[in-house]
Amino acid sequence: MRLRSLLSPVWFVAAALAVAGCASSGPKEPTEKQKAEDRWRAARAGVMVNLAKDQYRNGQFEKARKSTDEALRLAPKNAQAHLVSARLLIEKGQLEAAEQALAAARQLTPNDGEAFYLSGVVMQRWQKHEQSYELYKTASAKSPAELAYVLAEAESLVTLERQADALALLQAKSDYFEHSGTLRDAIGQLLMQQNRHAEAARAFRQASVLSEDEPAIKERLALALYKTNQHREAADLLAKLVQTEAYAKRADLFVMLGECQLLLKRTREARITFESASQLDPYSAGVWRGLGRAALEQNDYKRAELSLSKALRFDGGRPETHLLLGTVSLAQGNLDAALVSFVTANKLDPTDPTAACMVGVVLERQKKPQAAARWYTRALQLRPGDKMAGDLLSSLDGN
Missing domain, CATH: 1.25.40.10 (Tetratricopeptide repeat domain)
Known part of the structure; x- marks a missing residue:
């Protein structure tokens, strides 16, 4: 009787239900308290990441490292924390560790171009230029609004001696980045490398309008104008540049200005300009040659002979x-x-x-x-x- 009661249908149903319940039991749903704690951790990690970014931009790398580590402790799957960590590791030259952090970031956010861009930086440091180019290209495709990624892709093409492709890439992006002086400056520099000075001058002119506070662009524009025999405009730009503190000691710019003035028949100004250059760089053959030419134009043969003799001494x-x-x-x-x-x-x-x-x-x-x-x-x-x-x-x- 006892055995038969144990083997009753009711017992079998209960046992089956118990087994089914054990088999279907998975990870427990987090409680409301756990969910709230996770939300707090994610929010706190976000705050720490933003703090780390500010510290990184300000050059406070040790503080940025502590903030990043705290963010990763709170939220190990925070992709931005991995990216900041990678930047800090690249800054210290710890490239293998940086690449590991970037691999984690790419897995968490596969459509974010930044992780691919930073991996391109790592590959570039390792002199793996083909891989670097591919990563920059991917970064640009995933984040097309990031000009830095486009410029890095173009720079990689130049490194691979594909200057024509680099120029074509930048020119194709010029409408998209219509307000970027930086892009047009890069186009101008590539055109200068190909001796297409007139086109370069147009690109630099556009760049100087869009980035009017960038004197380096004006310097490159002046050179392109000089190369295309637009000496009057080049002289005007150079005269303004050498009056600024950043360019007041650039003997090479004084020489270029003097050359322009000579070609414009402004001999007296040219002589003063070359004399200024000779004080900045008394060992330059080009400076003394220019001063000799200016003196010769004024029929000052003694001064011309002295200057040209000095030029011969140096070159x-x-x-x-x-x-x-x-x-x-x-x-x-x-x-x-x-x-x-x-x-x-x-x-x-x-x-x-x-x-x-x-x-x-x-x-x-x-x-x-x-x-x-x-x-x-x-x-x-x-x-x-x-x-x-x-x-x-x-x-x-x-x-």
Whole structure:
């Protein structure tokens, strides 16, 4: 009786229900108290992340590390905390740890471009340029409104010697970032590398309007204008730049300004400009050569000779300096010295017809017409149709 009661249908149903209940039991639902605590932890972690970001921007890296660690303790799945942690690790050069943090961030927020961008930075530090490019490209695709990601993608293409692709990328984005001077500045720099100076000048001009407080863009615009023979506008920009504290000691800019002034026939201003440059960089051959040219234009042959001699002392391999010094000697009637200078210029650059012509001029003045004719003919062979050589040879034949 007892055994039969134990084996009754009621007992079997109860046992089945008990087993089913055990099998279906999963993780317990969090209580309201636990949910509230999780919400508090997430909110607190968010506050700590924002604090860490501010500390990072202000260069307070140790404080930022403590705030980030606290955020990760409170909310280990906070993707922004992993990103800040990665930035701090990159700052300290701990790249492997940074990449681990970025992998966690990508898993938590796979559509956020920042983790891919920072991984690109890590790969760039490791000199893995192809992988770096792919990561920057992905970052840009996932976060197309982030200009920094586009610029990083273009920079990677330049590193891979794909300058044309980099330029095409930036130009394709110019309408999207229509108010970005930075983008147009980058376009201008790539155009300058390709010697497309007129297009670069247009890009820099747009950039300088959009980023009018960036003097570096104005400097690049001045160079592009100089390269395209727009000397008046270049001189105006350079004159303003060298008056500012940041550029007041840039001898190279004074030299460029002096060159513009010489080409504009503002010889007196050019001489003052080159004298200023000589005080900033007294060991520059270019400075003394420019000062010599300015003095020569004013027929101050002693000053020209002194300046050009200094230029030769610092760089004797420039044919232009020898040409100028020969011109000074010729103006002073010192034919032997002029001949030495012009012959030296010709040896340094045998392809320049000007030096060959000037050798001929000296020989003609030394009453050596046949020798002069040979040099004029050589100049014409170097550059058929050269007006200076043709006129000198015709004049010699006429005599």
